[in-house]
Amino acid sequence: MAERYPGGMHQTIAAGLTELLGDSAVVRAVTQDQPEHGLPDEVLATTDVLTWWGHATHAAVDDAVVDHLHQRVLGGMGLLVLHSAHFSKIFRRLMGTTCSLAWRNSGDTELIWSVNPSHPITAGVPQPIVINEHEMYGEFFDIPAPDELIFISAFSSGEVFRSGCCWRRGKGKVFYFSPGDQEYPVYHHPGIKRVLANAVLWARPEHSADFSAHAVINQPAPRFNRPGIAEGVGA
Amino acid sequence: MAERYPGGMHQTIAAGLTELLGDSAVVRAVTQDQPEHGLPDEVLATTDVLTWWGHATHAAVDDAVVDHLHQRVLGGMGLLVLHSAHFSKIFRRLMGTTCSLAWRNSGDTELIWSVNPSHPITAGVPQPIVINEHEMYGEFFDIPAPDELIFISAFSSGEVFRSGCCWRRGKGKVFYFSPGDQEYPVYHHPGIKRVLANAVLWARPEHSADFSAHAVINQPAPRFNRPGIAEGVGA
Amino acid sequence: MAERYPGGMHQTIAAGLTELLGDSAVVRAVTQDQPEHGLPDEVLATTDVLTWWGHATHAAVDDAVVDHLHQRVLGGMGLLVLHSAHFSKIFRRLMGTTCSLAWRNSGDTELIWSVNPSHPITAGVPQPIVINEHEMYGEFFDIPAPDELIFISAFSSGEVFRSGCCWRRGKGKVFYFSPGDQEYPVYHHPGIKRVLANAVLWARPEHSADFSAHAVINQPAPRFNRPGIAEGVGA
Amino acid sequence: MAERYPGGMHQTIAAGLTELLGDSAVVRAVTQDQPEHGLPDEVLATTDVLTWWGHATHAAVDDAVVDHLHQRVLGGMGLLVLHSAHFSKIFRRLMGTTCSLAWRNSGDTELIWSVNPSHPITAGVPQPIVINEHEMYGEFFDIPAPDELIFISAFSSGEVFRSGCCWRRGKGKVFYFSPGDQEYPVYHHPGIKRVLANAVLWARPEHSADFSAHAVINQPAPRFNRPGIAEGVGA
Numbered sequence: 028m029a030e031r032y033p034g035g036m037h038q039t040i041a042a043g044l045t046e047l048l049g050d051s052a053v054v055r056a057v058t059q060d061q062p063e064h065g066l067p068d069e070v071l072a073t074t075d076v077l078t079w080w081g082h083a084t085h086a087a088v089d090d091a092v093v094d095h096l097h098q099r100v101l102g103g104m105g106l107l108v109l110h111s112a113h114f115s116k117i118f119r120r121l122m123g124t125t126c127s128l129a130w131r132n133s134g135d136t137e138l139i140w141s142v143n144p145s146h147p148i149t150a151g152v153p154q155p156i157v158i159n160e161h162e163m164y165g166e167f168f169d170i171p172a173p174d175e176l177i178f179i180s181a182f183s184s185g186e187v188f189r190s191g192c193c194w195r196r197g198k199g200k201v202f203y204f205s206p207g208d209q210e211y212p213v214y215h216h217p218g219i220k221r222v223l224a225n226a227v228l229w230a231r232p233e234h235s236a237d238f239s240a241h242a243v244i245n246q247p248a249p250r251f252n253r254p255g256i257a258e259g260v261g262a
Numbered sequence: 263m264a265e266r267y268p269g270g271m272h273q274t275i276a277a278g279l280t281e282l283l284g285d286s287a288v289v290r291a292v293t294q295d296q297p298e299h300g301l302p303d304e305v306l307a308t309t310d311v312l313t314w315w316g317h318a319t320h321a322a323v324d325d326a327v328v329d330h331l332h333q334r335v336l337g338g339m340g341l342l343v344l345h346s347a348h349f350s351k352i353f354r355r356l357m358g359t360t361c362s363l364a365w366r367n368s369g370d371t372e373l374i375w376s377v378n379p380s381h382p383i384t385a386g387v388p389q390p391i392v393i394n395e396h397e398m399y400g401e402f403f404d405i406p407a408p409d410e411l412i413f414i415s416a417f418s419s420g421e422v423f424r425s426g427c428c429w430r431r432g433k434g435k436v437f438y439f440s441p442g443d444q445e446y447p448v449y450h451h452p453g454i455k456r457v458l459a460n461a462v463l464w465a466r467p468e469h470s471a472d473f474s475a476h477a478v479i480n481q482p483a484p485r486f487n488r489p490g491i492a493e494g495v496g497a
Numbered sequence: 498m499a500e501r502y503p504g505g506m507h508q509t510i511a512a513g514l515t516e517l518l519g520d521s522a523v524v525r526a527v528t529q530d531q532p533e534h535g536l537p538d539e540v541l542a543t544t545d546v547l548t549w550w551g552h553a554t555h556a557a558v559d560d561a562v563v564d565h566l567h568q569r570v571l572g573g574m575g576l577l578v579l580h581s582a583h584f585s586k587i588f589r590r591l592m593g594t595t596c597s598l599a600w601r602n603s604g605d606t607e608l609i610w611s612v613n614p615s616h617p618i619t620a621g622v623p624q625p626i627v628i629n630e631h632e633m634y635g636e637f638f639d640i641p642a643p644d645e646l647i648f649i650s651a652f653s654s655g656e657v658f659r660s661g662c663c664w665r666r667g668k669g670k671v672f673y674f675s676p677g678d679q680e681y682p683v684y685h686h687p688g689i690k691r692v693l694a695n696a697v698l699w700a701r702p703e704h705s706a707d708f709s710a711h712a713v714i715n716q717p718a719p720r721f722n723r724p725g726i727a728e729g730v731g732a
Numbered sequence: 733m734a735e736r737y738p739g740g741m742h743q744t745i746a747a748g749l750t751e752l753l754g755d756s757a758v759v760r761a762v763t764q765d766q767p768e769h770g771l772p773d774e775v776l777a778t779t780d781v782l783t784w785w786g787h788a789t790h791a792a793v794d795d796a797v798v799d800h801l802h803q804r805v806l807g808g809m810g811l812l813v814l815h816s817a818h819f820s821k822i823f824r825r826l827m828g829t830t831c832s833l834a835w836r837n838s839g840d841t842e843l844i845w846s847v848n849p850s851h852p853i854t855a856g857v858p859q860p861i862v863i864n865e866h867e868m869y870g871e872f873f874d875i876p877a878p879d880e881l882i883f884i885s886a887f888s889s890g891e892v893f894r895s896g897c898c899w900r901r902g903k904g905k906v907f908y909f910s911p912g913d914q915e916y917p918v919y920h921h922p923g924i925k926r927v928l929a930n931a932v933l934w935a936r937p938e939h940s941a942d943f944s945a946h947a948v949i950n951q952p953a954p955r956f957n958r959p960g961i962a963e964g965v966g967a
Binding site: 184 | 287297325336349355356357358360362363364365366398400402406407410418420421429430431434466475476477478479480481486
Binding site: 080103136138143145146147150151174175181183196197198199232233234240244 | 808
């Protein structure tokens with residue numbers, strides 16, 4: 028991995044976003060071994076879209092950080108979930124399912140096809156994206172039906188996979204994108220970088236800048252009981 | 263509540279199902295104060311569809327029971343979530359959102375309209391179901407977009423609510439149905455009883471009787487690599 | 498084609514349904530060259546689910562028959578749309594889109610994967626269905642997002658295709674299933690026969706046996722204006 | 733109507749868009765009585781989003797114009813369908829259903845509730861929008877399940893209606909919004925004007941500026957058949 032990503036995979040992902048989004052995005056990279064996994068309040072409070080990659084050490088992620096992340100997504104922060112992060116605590120909590128899948132690491136060619144070619148996440152993306160060698164992720168992928176299905180991958184071994192999926196959860200938008208195994212230089216691929224940059228733009232908070240999650244409210248005064256409305260209607 | 267439901271609300275719900283489903287269903291009722299909330303292995307293992315009502319004491323529900331329930335739903339057990347159980351641990355875990363809503367208890371009339379009149383849950387159900395007095399549940403209801411929206415309620419105070427919603431999670435089917443506040447005799451209503459009976463039939467496991475949740479698999483032999491297939495294609 | 502389907506493809510499809518559904522289904526086969534394409538009133542009026550295969554001569558299908566079919570589907574008749582019938586008048590009318598796709602006839606292997614393994618259409622269906630040689634249908638398939646996505650196909654040439662898709666239209670259910678090119682003996686395949694039989698059962702009318710399409714109604718008396726309801730609420 | 737909309741309803745709608753969108757939008761208004769209903773090639777070819785209101789004279793709309801509109805929407809033009817245009821030829825063609833509904837003109841109060849409060853169409857829109865008097869549109873509304881449900885209306889007479897619905901068709905986006913009966917000054921309402929302006933922004937073509945609809949393609953060379961890929965995989 029050090030060979031493919033000398034500064035760490037996170038630096039490559041960050042550099043790809045900066046390359047394509049320029050001054051319109053401030054990109055920061057943090058790692059799991061930092062305190063609070065690099066996501067203390069002051070960082071989360073100033074993050075519009077969070078990109079999450081994880082592998083093997085999901086169980087070591089602090090539940091308090093996950094709680095915080097969860098509230099933040101429900102409050103409007105965008106979340107990009109990458110590759111093996113299908114098993115991350117935050118993704119499983121947002122989905123409510125096992126998020127299981129089929130896999131095999133045998134250097135298959137992966138072709139990523141758009142099934143939603145006018146969706147903003149596919150802008151400027153080749154049809155298909157060709158990844159010469161990659162780990163196979165296959166169906167059945169145990170997720171809730173996506174609100175929008177964007178990409179389906181084919182593997183030279185014969186499998187298919189819903190590799191790009193969108194959901195809204197609370198006020199936040201979630202995009203799962205399966206490419207990105209650590210044994211292949213996937214995040215250097217121009218098509219993959221384009222998808223990530225597009226997805227960051229798509230996942231930005233729409234307009235509810237307070238980032239508080241929806242709360243139960245004891246709704247005040249009703250609106251139909253002004254004199255004359257209800258009893259006279261349709262008479 | 264003892265007045266409206268002398269044997270307990272659970273007995274009224276159970277009696278309604280038995281009345282409409284007859285011998286085709288074996289109906290059992292359990293309560294939160296039983297050991298394991300009445301849901302030990304041998305009960306869950308022989309339950310096709312579970313109906314869950316809860317209020318105020320959600321936090322007292324044992325996490326181990328919720329874990330078990332969750333696995334069971336993902337494995338194919340149907341789940342009907344009733345009224346204030348929108349805040350139950352099991353529903354929030356399956357949805358991944360806050361499941362918050364607006365409410366007010368002021369005896370509003372509720373009209374329940376089908377927006378999916380050929381769906382099996384609406385068979386034999388009047389359009390609309392009229393509940394003369396009920397607690398108001400209103401939007402915004404913070405749930406994932408339902409896979410199928412079945413009912414929308416109007417309240418005489420002016421609110422609306424997505425009162426009947428279907429989702430698939432794993433192999434299981436989930437139906438949320440909002441009527442059923444303990445201060446009103448809602449579960450005696452013929453239209454409500456019909457919806458519950460229909461929903462039990464709808465939520466039955468389809469065909470995967472093993473009830474194991476989907477698991478990650480290291481997929482064996484690929485299928486495209488027989489000689490001659492790939493290199494000769496399109497020639 | 499006479500070699501693969503000596504009695505005609507329609508007879509093979511019909512025989513497959515009879516084999517799997519037995520006495521529970523009365524199966525009839527008609528062809529385009531019959532008067533009214535074999536679909537006069539008395540036939541349509543006694544059909545619960547119609548299976549439609551067509552190729553090359555879509556334009557010759559009588560618009561009056563299509564009008565009748567359309568009303569019938571909106572009234573509750575199930576419709577299975579097979580292979581090249583993606584370009585049939587009835588399917589395009591129900592979808593509202595071009596229903597275009599990518600294709601190539603070069604004997605590719607097709608693997609049909611379920612992405613909805615607890616759906617009734619997938620009961621008893623192998624994962625994947627393997628068709629050794631078939632015409633390729635690929636994305637982008639210009640359809641409305643399916644209400645339920647059931648199957649995705651992979652082709653040995655690298656393409657993918659949403660090959661099994663469900664929609665509700667009016668009171669009727671529509672299932673598109675892409676296998677079935679006339680140059681390959683696809684409808685003799687046990688897995689394909691199983692899907693068709695399952696889909697017939699799934700597409701049956703639910704409960705609105707009148708088969709009339711929804712009509713605009715000038716809704717009578719409102720329901721909230723009984724004395725005391727509206728003006729007293731929330732007081 | 734001349735009293736409520738002295739320059740015509742179309743001028744009020746256009747003025748509302750100009751007021752809120754400013755220089756970012758060039759707004760034009762045309763009417764049915766113009767040649768080609770004011771929509772010749774040079775107009776459609778330079779229109780990103782079309783707003784359509786119609787009533788009573790749907791049948792008089794030229795099928796050739798509808799064909800042209802349909803192709804244009806499938807090619808990426810946004811379409812806003814207003815009020816009684818649920819029965820317009822273009823909307824019914826895009827939906828594939830009867831688009832029937834229940835209605836009654838008895839001056840009911842309408843409350844329009846967002847069920848998707850982080851969707852861009854709801855930005856800056858009050859919860860609910862209150863229309864003191866309006867024609868009632870009620871369920872069942874015979875449309876395909878919306879890709880995104882945005883608004884639900886309550887009427888003081890007790891009905892509900894899915895009053896704001898989004899669909900993608902081809903490359904185009906379609907928004908149906910039910911307020912706007914000619915007997916009430918609805919398009920002067922600030923909340924309604926805000927929804928229309930937001931919807932215009934939402935419905936803009938994403939990035940496929942050629943505006944051609946998707947066409948069937950005989951897909952060229954496959955991508956998996958380079959030497960060594962397929963036969964070696966998984967070995």
